[in-house]
Amino acid sequence: MDRFIIDGPCQIKGSFEVSGAKNEALKLIPLAFCLKSPLKIFNVPDIADIRSQLKIAGDLGAMVEFAANTVSIDATGVERWQITSHAAKKLRASIVYLGPLLARFGQVRCPHPGGCVIGARSIDTHTQAFRDLGIKIEETCDEIYLSFEDVSKLAAEIRLREQSVSATENVLLFLSAIGKKTKVTNCAIEPEIMGLVEALNRAGAKITSSEERSFEVIGSSDLKLEEVKVMADRIEAGTYLIALVASGAQGEVRNFPAETLTGLVDILKDSGANIQVSGDVAKVTSSAELMPFSIETAPYPGFATDLQSPMALIAMRAKGTSTIIENMFENRLEYLKQMQKMGLEVNLISPKKAEITGPCQLKATKVHSLDLRSGITLLLAAALADGTSTLLEAQNIDRGYEKIEEKLQSVGIKIKRVKDD
Ligand code: EPU
Numbered sequence: 035m036d037r038f039i040i041d042g043p044c045q046i047k048g049s050f051e052v053s054g055a056k057n058e059a060l061k062l063i064p065l066a067f068c069l070k071s072p073l074k075i076f077n078v079p080d081i082a083d084i085r086s087q088l089k090i091a092g093d094l095g096a097m098v099e100f101a102a103n104t105v106s107i108d109a110t111g112v113e114r115w116q117i118t119s120h121a122a123k124k125l126r127a128s129i130v131y132l133g134p135l136l137a138r139f140g141q142v143r144c145p146h147p148g149g150c151v152i153g154a155r156s157i158d159t160h161t162q163a164f165r166d167l168g169i170k171i172e173e174t175c176d177e178i179y180l181s182f183e184d185v186s187k188l189a190a191e192i193r194l195r196e197q198s199v200s201a202t203e204n205v206l207l208f209l210s211a212i213g214k215k216t217k218v219t220n221c222a223i224e225p226e227i228m229g230l231v232e233a234l235n236r237a238g239a240k241i242t243s244s245e246e247r248s249f250e251v252i253g254s255s256d257l258k259l260e261e262v263k264v265m266a267d268r269i270e271a272g273t274y275l276i277a278l279v280a281s282g283a284q285g286e287v288r289n290f291p292a293e294t295l296t297g298l299v300d301i302l303k304d305s306g307a308n309i310q311v312s313g314d315v316a317k318v319t320s321s322a323e324l325m326p327f328s329i330e331t332a333p334y335p336g337f338a339t340d341l342q343s344p345m346a347l348i349a350m351r352a353k354g355t356s357t358i359i360e361n362m363f364e365n366r367l368e369y370l371k372q373m374q375k376m377g378l379e380v381n382l383i384s385p386k387k388a389e390i391t392g393p394c395q396l397k398a399t400k401v402h403s404l405d406l407r408s409g410i411t412l413l414l415a416a417a418l419a420d421g422t423s424t425l426l427e428a429q430n431i432d433r434g435y436e437k438i439e440e441k442l443q444s445v446g447i448k449i450k451r452v453k454d455d
Contacts, residue, residue, distance in 0.1 A: 054264035067134035133208030210239035349390035369408030
């Protein structure tokens with residue numbers, strides 16, 4: 035595992051450039067397995083999770099190339115329906131191969147997915163949805179096998195147990211690739227899902243939404259799509275916007291997906307941040323004093339759980355007590371114990387609720403990155419802290435943030451990577 039060494043406090047200044055959205059690109063790769071044509075995907079971030087998802091595609095027999103943020107994938111000749119790739123254990127999004135392979139082969143076998151250690155994250159919403167459709171499921175603690183024989187016998191309507199992002203995507207991919215009409219209710223509606231829906235519609239599926247959080251899908255076994263472009267990553271964009279505000283700096287975030295981040299911008303402005311959004315650029319000018327805030331995570335359009343930890347940086351600067359409630363994942367406030375080691379005044383009221391009192395100047399120390407979103411938060415905290423910090427398990431950050439050292443160095447953060455054997 036590598037380490038990052040960060041010399042703080044850094045004067046952050048300049049322009050952040052946002053990459054393509056990890057959580058959309060990760061689902062557009064399995065989409066290729068629904069198609070009767072090769073697919074080119076543009077604006078794909080070069081990050082470890084994408085490399086793992088592409089490894090699974092290659093191990094299944096697809097022809098895959100990845101260069102200059104463009105993936106070329108031809109899965110038309112794939113004959114394998116069993117995922118045996120070790121890469122599948124590395125990331126949660128490997129579960130989204132289930133729908134495409136099941137639609138194509140009538141059966142699929144895959145290991146239980148891996149991913150960040152942020153909570154139990156069962157795949158019950160996925161299995162329950164497929165079971166409700168009439169799919170036969172055999173599950174052991176290591177793997178899961180799904181099969182069906184007759185499309186016409188599958189259910190015409192199902193309701194998801196939770197508004198799960200990847201379960202919604204898995205089911206939409208499956209239903210789009212079988213020749214049948216089905217309604218799905220209680221869906222998640224994150225922007226990345228809407229990106230996938232748009233791609234599926236362009237490929238020849240007919241997905242409409244006549245009620246809130248529901249999709250009617252008319253699938254086709256003859257989907258074709260030549261090209262698709264990944265949207266800008268709203269979590270990366272939001273994280274860099276928060277970094278600028280928390281550092282009291284002047285700077286901008288380019289490729290800023292403004293329409294998906296209005297909630298965050300409003301909360302930051304209410305706290306006293308000076309932010310001007312114009313087109314796809316968000317400009318921050320320094321603010322005198324920040325005020326405390328309260329946030330509570332929820333499925334979109336609620337406050338994104340993936341932006342919850344960076345908000346601790348705002349709480350650190352704000353004068354007074356801010357409240358953070360994490361409703362989605364049970365272990366996603368653990369990073370606050372690491373920030374406490376840096377001197378943050380935190381009251382962890384429960385595993386889901388914390389109060390942070392600021393303003394506070396953090397001190398450098400050695401911290402564990404824990405997972406992707408905690409990792410970037412602690413990295414940015416280290417950039418604002420007095421002294422030289424060590425951030426362990428750098429690979430957690432490599433999973434989701436493209437060219438992290440390059441991007442942070444370009445805005446004045448003194449960061450270097452130390453490779454450990
Ligand atoms: N949940 C609820 N209520 C709901 C919906 C979900 O409590 O109505 C809980 C679930 O029980 C679970 C958590 O929220 O503990 C997330 O559930 P979901 O199934 O939606 O998550 P996912 O599909 O596995 C994706 C992203 C995550 C992101 C979540 C939530 C990908 C590959 N992953 O995960 O991204 O946090 O949606 O938005 O798309 C990340 O990028 O760091 C990351 C973890």
